[in-house]
Amino acid sequence: MELAKVEGTIVSTAKTNRLKGYKLLLINLVEPDLTPTKNFLVAVDSVGAGKDEIVIVVRGSSARQAAELSKVPTDASIVGIVDTIEHLGKTKYQKNG
């Protein structure tokens, strides 16, 4: 999995049937100290993530294993909202803190 920051939402009316009802977010992969990479992805959100939150994204065929996404054509799924990141002995991120 990778860490990412939610940068925006994707509005899409015409989408494949199996994606209907799912929220798509534009996310930017970040390093453990939250340095942004230039790697943006469109990801299916199954946990209710919102803008500026740090999330955990699963990629590839594993993305379909999220609880609600077994029949959804996705290769990037948000599976968690990060509360705290501890890295190299230091707290690098604390939600709302």
Next chain:
Amino acid sequence: MKLAKVTGKIWATIKDKKLEGIKLYIIQPMDEKLNAIGNEVVALDTVGSLENDIVYWVGGGEATLAIKGRQVPSDVSIVGLVDRVDLRE
């Protein structure tokens, strides 16, 4: 599978229900001489890893099979702790 060092830990209260009760760590992939290679990633733990442990992990679709009896939404799963690496020079 590949080698890595555990460099950090992630806490997430809100997560996919298939990940409930599972620990997530940050790992730095490493080569055979334990030099860092590539970017750090978030890994699901199945073996009770601790920070600074050297581990081996499975990536891609196979990572979903790391926990017996169910499939988990993971593309990086720690599946073993390394006690020692013997390498002929």
